[in-house]
Amino acid sequence: MMYKWGKYDLKGNYRTKQVLADTSNYANTTTSNSKEEIASLFPSGSKKWGDLTSGDIINFHRNEVFVVSGINHTTASNITLSGSWYKLEYKSEFSHWSRGSKIDTVKSENRNAYPNDGQSGNCWYTYEGIANEAPTISGADGFLGNKSSNFRLDYIVTDNDLNDVVRVEIQEDKREPKVINEIKLGVKNYLDINVESYELGDHTITIKAIDSQGASATRTYRWTKINNAPLISGSDKDLGEKNTAFTVTYQVSDVDNDIVNVVEKVNGKVLRNLNNASKNTDLYLNITQEKILAFEIGKINTIEIEATDTKGGVSYRRYTFKKTNLPPMISGNDRDLGIVDKGLSYSYSVTDTEDDDIYVDVIIDETYIQKEVKVEAGKTYKVEIKDLDFLKLKPGKHTLKILATDKKSEKVVRLINFTRDPKRLVVMSAKPIETDAAAKKFYFNPVWRVAVGAEGKIEICNNGFDANPTWEDATSTVKVGKTFNFTNQTKKANKWGIAVKMTINKNNATAISYIATAGGAFE
Numbered sequence: 406m407m408y409k410w411g412k413y414d415l416k417g418n419y420r421t422k423q424v425l426a427d428t429s430n431y432a433n434t435t436t437s438n439s440k441e442e443i444a445s446l447f448p449s450g451s452k453k454w455g456d457l458t459s460g461d462i463i464n465f466h467r468n469e470v471f472v473v474s475g476i477n478h479t480t481a482s483n484i485t486l487s488g489s490w491y492k493l494e495y496k497s498e499f500s501h502w503s504r505g506s507k508i509d510t511v512k513s514e515n516r517n518a519y520p521n522d523g524q525s526g527n528c529w530y531t532y533e534g535i536a537n538e539a540p541t542i543s544g545a546d547g548f549l550g551n552k553s554s555n556f557r558l559d560y561i562v563t564d565n566d567l568n569d570v571v572r573v574e575i576q577e578d579k580r581e582p583k584v585i586n587e588i589k590l591g592v593k594n595y596l597d598i599n600v601e602s603y604e605l606g607d608h609t610i611t612i613k614a615i616d617s618q619g620a621s622a623t624r625t626y627r628w629t630k631i632n633n634a635p636l637i638s639g640s641d642k643d644l645g646e647k648n649t650a651f652t653v654t655y656q657v658s659d660v661d662n663d664i665v666n667v668v669e670k671v672n673g674k675v676l677r678n679l680n681n682a683s684k685n686t687d688l689y690l691n692i693t694q695e696k697i698l699a700f701e702i703g704k705i706n707t708i709e710i711e712a713t714d715t716k717g718g719v720s721y722r723r724y725t726f727k728k729t730n731l732p733p734m735i736s737g738n739d740r741d742l743g744i745v746d747k748g749l750s751y752s753y754s755v756t757d758t759e760d761d762d763i764y765v766d767v768i769i770d771e772t773y774i775q776k777e778v779k780v781e782a783g784k785t786y787k788v789e790i791k792d793l794d795f796l797k798l799k800p801g802k803h804t805l806k807i808l809a810t811d812k813k814s815e816k817v818v819r820l821i822n823f824t825r826d827p828k829r830l831v832v833m834s835a836k837p838i839e840t841d842a843a844a845k846k847f848y849f850n851p852v853w854r855v856a857v858g859a860e861g862k863i864e865i866c867n868n869g870f871d872a873n874p875t876w877e878d879a880t881s882t883v884k885v886g887k888t889f890n891f892t893n894q895t896k897k898a899n900k901w902g903i904a905v906k907m908t909i910n911k912n913n914a915t916a917i918s919y920i921a922t923a924g925g926a927f928e
Contacts (some may be wrong), residue, residue, distance in 0.1 A: 831906065
């Protein structure tokens with residue numbers, strides 16, 4: 406419970422007092438008069454002359470007195486008085502404090518905080534009874550921040566006085582106030598603010614609660630409507646290394662549905678202006694090959710997309726990328742040639758956008774055919790694996806790799822896969838057996854297996870050092886274990902030599918054929 410007192414100024418109260426004031430107009434005086442004359446001057450009820458003593462005051466006139474300083478009581482007909490003349494004055498003297506003018510009303514929950522009717526400190530207080538308390542509004546005055554979308558404000562009104570009815574008035578700027586005649590106390594109340602209906606700038610919301618006895622409380626909020634800047638999809642990021650043309654795809658939007666203008670830049674230079682750009686639709690920023698080639702190798706470049714609305718809102722999206730050297734380009738595509746059984750032939754060419762020198766490696770499986778050979782840009786080159794080199798490849802999968810570099814970037818590679826599924830098996834002498842003259846006979850004893858459905862053939866020559874030896878079919882002779890007689894008697898090389906070539910054609914065979922070892926004799 407709250408109590409109240411009237412607070413007043415202190416009022417001073419005074420009383421009047423007679424005092425003697427010395428004055429230089431009256432010097433010490435001695436008078437000598439008869440007793441009767443002196444006595445006749447005494448005021449009625451004053452002391453008689455015979456009763457006078459030193460220090461007595463004799464009032465001879467209305468405003469003058471005589472203070473006795475010496476007296477001679479004799480029986481003579483005259484009495485001599487001596488003393489000083491004084492002027493009689495009236496002066497005010499402080500008496501006590503009382504209540505003055507009212508200053509204010511004070512309240513306290515302590516009934517004994519102030520006197521009922523009396524002085525406390527420098528003021529006078531008078532008890533007036535139980536005080537009415539103003540309503541309270543939750544929260545505190547303050548700034549609600551910048552707003553660009555609708556928001557809700559909540560508040561609670563309370564009143565400690567029983568039976569008080571509280572009316573709330575809500576003032577938003579200078580708009581028509583909203584009035585709630587009897588608000589519910591102690592519960593949350595909500596005020597929805599439609600930001601779209603306000604102009605850009607500062608705004609004020611005042612909530613005033615007034616009880617039935619006229620006491621009130623006010624809560625004031627401030628907020629600022631700001632423009633929603635346009636939105637650009639995605640996020641700032643590094644696009645990594647770039648050496649070929651590429652495209653950045655993005656969209657712009659605006660919550661306020663304002664017109665949005667877009668400027669696309671690279672390293673501060675404008676690429677394109679889009680006035681009234683389409684919103685919520687894919688837009689494409691193209692970095693062409695021509696632009697890529699113009700950038701300095703190794704330098705970081707910045708793409709900037711600037712979106713501005715008609716109310717001054719602006720947003721940015723930034724991407725970075727590093728221009729790297731463009732490696733050489735090898736014609737064609739990686740491919741699988743499937744089954745190859747008669748030798749491999751593959752043609753290619755290499756180019757370099759920056760016209761750098763080009764060097765090529767050619768590798769079959771893990772074996773180099775050529776290494777760091779300088780080639781001419783745009784010229785067609787052919788890789789061939791044939792005859793005995795092809796026959797040396799094991800049956801199964803193989804990979805031809807063509808690697809190109811300008812020595813300013815990583816090597817690029819073209820992969821050509823193929824499968825060697827031999828239809829025939831050929832084994833021949835690595836080196837002819839030299840003879841002094843043309844051999845006439847040759848006994849040959851091979852260890853081999855020719856599967857059912859396959860066909861085996863044994864060919865022998867005595868001029869094995871020739872570029873094109875004369876091969877003679879000795880298959881039937883060898884099969885029956887007999888000695889083969891040569892019919893050839895000519896050579897072109899400068900020496901004679903015996904060579905053997907064994908061939909197994911797979912044909913329709915499904916089992917494995919093989920050639921293990923061989924031996925023989927000649928004459």
